[in-house]
Amino acid sequence: MDDATTMSTPAAASTYGTVAIVLHWLLAGLIVAAFFIGLTMVDLPFSPQRFRLFNWHKWIGIAVLLLSAGRLLWRATGHPPPPVPAGMPAWQLAAFRATHLVFYGLFFAVPLLGWAYTSAVGVPVVFLGWLPLPDFVGRDKPFGDEVLKPLHEAASWLLAAIVVGHVGAAFKHHYIDRDGLLVRMWPWWPSRSRA
C-alpha cells in the first residue's frame, strides 16, 4: 500500500501513513531483537557467538537511534498521528500521551546510554563493522561499569515494561473496547479499509 491509496480511501484520516506504519513496525522489531539479544549475550561464555551478538546488539541500537530520529522528524514535519477514537476517557488520553513521551525519550536514551557505556569501557562502536562512531564520553571504565551500564540496563527494562503496557493497551482497545485503535497502526488488518 502506498500513500496514494491511503489518501484516496475514506479511512485515510483515521490511520497512520505508510511511512509511520513502516517505521513503527521496523522499530518494534529492532527494539525487541536488541532487547533479547542483550539478555542472551551477557550470559554467554567467552566465544565468537558472544562477540557476534554484542556487535549485532550495538548495530541494532545505532539503527534504533537513527530511525527514531527520522521518525520524530517525519512526525514533526506535517505527519502527526491520527486522532484517537472519539469518547476515549481523559485518563486514558493522559496515559497515552505520557507513555508515548517516555517511549520517545527511551528510544534515544537506551541506545545513547549503551553507546556511552561501551565507549567508556574502551570498546568504541563501529557501525556494521565499517563506520567508526565517535566516543562522546571519555574512557573511564569504572564510570562505564558502575554508572552507565546499570543506567542502560534500567532504561532497557523500563522500555520493555512500557512496550508490554503498550501492547496490552492495544489489545485491550481492540478486543475489549473494540474502538478500532489498533487498526490505525495495523498494516495487514483485513477490515482496515472498513475501519
Next chain:
Amino acid sequence: MTSRLRSLALLLAPWLVASGAGAQQAAAPRLVPAQSEITFQVKQSGVPIDGRFRRFDAQLALDPKAPQGGSVTIGIDTASATVGFAESDAELPRAPWFDSAKFPRAVFRSNAITGFGNGRFQAAGKLDLKGSPRDLVVPVTIVQNGAQSTASGEFIVRRLDFKIGENEWADQSLVANDVRVRFKLVFMGLGPL
C-alpha cells in the same frame, strides 16, 4: 701457602683485569621495564582493541656507531598479555590463543641490524611465537636523552601465521589477521648515537 696464594693471584690477575675491562667496554645497555612498553592493537569486527604485555625483557648489544655488529633479543612472557577486560585476559593464555602453558615465551632474536643514521635502525631476525618461528623485520628509532635511550617502533604481524586464535577464532571477520605491535623500550647505558 702464602706464596702459593700469591702465585695464584698473579696467575689470575691478567684474567681479572681483562674480563673487567671487557665488561666495561661491552657494558650491556640495561632495559628499564617500568618505563618501557610493548602494546598491540587488533580489530574485532572493525573495533580497535588495545592490549599490552606486562612482562618482557631485552638484551641489547649495540654500538650505535657500528650497528652491523650488534644484536638484540626481546623475550615476552605470553601469559602477561592483557586487553583490560578480565574475561578476555583469562582467555588469552589458553590454548586457542597464546597457549602459555606450552609456549610461555615469545622471543624475537635479531640476526642483522642496519643503521640508516639519525637514530634510525632496522633489526631483521626471527620471531618465535607459539612455536612458529618466522622472519620479521622491525624498524627502530632511537632517541637519546642523557643516559637514557628510547627505542621505539611498530610493525604488523599476522596472528594466523602464529596460530594465535585457533579454530572458531580463526574467523577474520571477527578478529582481524593483522595485529599492530608497538614498542617503546627504554635503555640505560647505550653508547652515543
